[in-house]
Amino acid sequence: MAQDLFDPVAPEEDLHRSFKLIATTLAHVPTRETMQSVFDSMAEPDGNFVRDFQTTGFDARVWELYLWAWGTRSGLYEVYRPHDRPDFRFTHELRTAWVEACVAGEGPAGVLRPDRDADEAKPFEYQRERQYNFVPLRIGSALVRKLQEEYWALDWVEGLPLVLAVADFHDPLPARDTSGALASYLYGVTEEIVSKEGEPLRRALKPIPDHRKPTGAIVPTGFFKQPEAENISAVLFSNAGTAPKFSRMGYDPVRHGFLR
Numbered sequence: 001m002a003q004d005l006f007d008p009v010a011p012e013e014d015l016h017r018s019f020k021l022i023a024t025t026l027a028h029v030p031t032r033e034t035m036q037s038v039f040d041s042m043a044e045p046d047g048n049f050v051r052d053f054q055t056t057g058f059d060a061r062v063w064e065l066y067l068w069a070w071g072t073r074s075g076l077y078e079v080y081r082p083h084d085r086p087d088f089r090f091t092h093e094l095r096t097a098w099v100e101a102c103v104a105g106e107g108p109a110g111v112l113r114p115d116r117d118a119d120e121a122k123p124f125e126y127q128r129e130r131q132y133n134f135v136p137l138r139i140g141s142a143l144v145r146k147l148q149e150e151y152w153a154l155d156w157v158e159g160l161p162l163v164l165a166v167a168d169f170h171d172p173l174p175a176r177d178t179s180g181a182l183a184s185y186l187y188g189v190t191e192e193i194v195s196k197e198g199e200p201l202r203r204a205l206k207p208i209p210d211h212r213k214p215t216g217a218i219v220p221t222g223f224f225k226q227p228e229a230e231n232i233s234a235v236l237f238s239n240a241g242t243a244p245k246f247s248r249m250g251y252d253p254v255r256h257g258f259l260r
Helices: 017-024 026-040 049-054 058-073 123-147 179-187 243-247
Strands: 078-080 088-092 095-104 162-168 189-193 203-207 234-237
Touching: 017 026, 017 058, 026 058, 026 243, 049 058, 058 078, 058 088, 058 095, 058 162, 058 243, 095 123, 123 162, 123 179, 179 189, 179 234
Parallel strands: 095 162, 162 234
Antiparallel strands: 078 088, 088 095, 189 203
């Protein structure tokens, strides 16, 4: 029998704020039951899932729950966790790919985060900083760290497609508009309108500059241009693999005794 996700295994002061909210409020009974149901069906090869889920790895483990549920309940794939890395092996009609989950976290307070007050004072500068520096640096760091793991060299991965599935948790606010910034970072280009007023609409790809940290350090753009990135078959992104996704699932209050 799978372990109870919501039975604390760490001291109160170490529990993640989102875990404590979901674990203790009546409104999140459906969330808890849905998450537990997914976890019960998922193998746990590393043995650290529950502690991570309750503490510093909450977002990353929710993302793994989402990927497992998406893969196993879509009706398209057979999903396995035979090894502790990469996270998942997806199979469809005898075709197999490995999927490694990674997340862009919040990071240390005050680091790389553009000033929210500038959103009103200088909205263009604020959005440009988010689009071309802050978001790519947060998501890019998560992806580049995975390159350092060299999963493609593992005996059970060698010769098979390897996909990095990335989720964005850099901002605790629920609205995350980072897909455009991610696409620009992955290929090192952006799209802009080049036609003049009165002309038919014409667009062109424009290279974007390398990304700049507040320290002045330069981080190269274009993930797929980086050394060893040729071993990555694809980058999968979703902004839906969050705790609220599990809260929106259908729930029968009568069956659970809340209504009669």
